[in-house]
Amino acid sequence: MALSLAASVPAAAPHRAAPHISMRHIRLFQFDDASSQIDDLEGTLVAAKPGKIIDLNDVNSYGIQITKCRVVVPAATMAALINRHVVPASGAGITDARISFAGNTILIKGKLHKIGLPLGFTAVSVPEVTPRGDLRLRIIRMKAAGVFSKGFLDRIGLGTAALIKSHDPNVLRIDGDSLIIPVSGMFPAPQLYGKLTAVHVADNGIVVTMGRNDASAYSDKASRPYITVMGGAIRFAHIIMPDANLKIVPVAREAEFRFSPAHYYAQMTGGYSRATEDYGLIGYFADYHGPRSARH
Secondary structure (H helix, E strand, O other): OHHHHHHOOOOOOOOOOOOEEEEEEEEEEEEOOEEEEEEEEEEEEEEOOOOOOEEOOOHHHEEEEEEEEEEEEOHHHHHHHHHHHHHHHHOOOEEEEEEEEEOOEEEEEEEEEEOOEEEEEEEEEEEEEOOOOOEEEEEEEEEEOOOEEHHHHHHOOOOHHHHOOOOOOOOOEEEOOEEEEOHHHHOOOOOEEOOEEEEEEEOOEEEEEEEOOOHHHHOOOOOOOEEEEEOOOEEEOOEEEOOOEEEEEEOOOOOOEEEOHHHHHHHHHOOEEEEOOOOOEEEEEOOOOOHHHHOO
């Protein structure tokens, strides 16, 4: 009986080292028509399900645990993230969000759906980092229906928390007059995991720093963009690398490299690859140009 019981216990899954990923000067497309600029990223790829291989063919199968990252999110991309990712995932009653920047403030215009009716609103918020390392959008001024001020709405019990509801605090939560978005809730798959260390508004977008925040951490001025995945097991196309040694660079020597994790294969077939002496692979990828290139 003891032998039978012992035989029925499955063997422990073999431990896999986490593949290390680096990105430099990458225009990363979260959606086909919306992108952010990643100046510098270091981290490890983590499987969405423990024990599973990192499958680059499926952006939902993995995420990135951030060691350091600095990303610039333009206004149009921030609006797309709110409308297509944060709001649908959290269930917050906001639609048609539009974003603009002024100084170190973020202006949000859109519609609030309260008591079944769309209510136009304008909110001015200040981006901050919470003690837990989440993004806080602290609302300092607000108008609803173009007339009712934040102070009036507070007095009649229709403050931020009453107007905006969230059903998933891992994507969005409301704290007083603040909207709080964890790092893991900021972007669609592949998700980023880690803590914010700095945030500010610049001319070209909101600048978000995760992980290490010293000047030397972002001193790499390499002229050519690249992505590397080193160590650990990964799958891409029909190839499995048990000990990854993959480098991706643009075919053309451009100032930036537009890259879509969801459509990497179209970019790969638009270029060529070369094996290296240390059993690695360099992929010279075509630049990503949105839905048209995804179809080729």
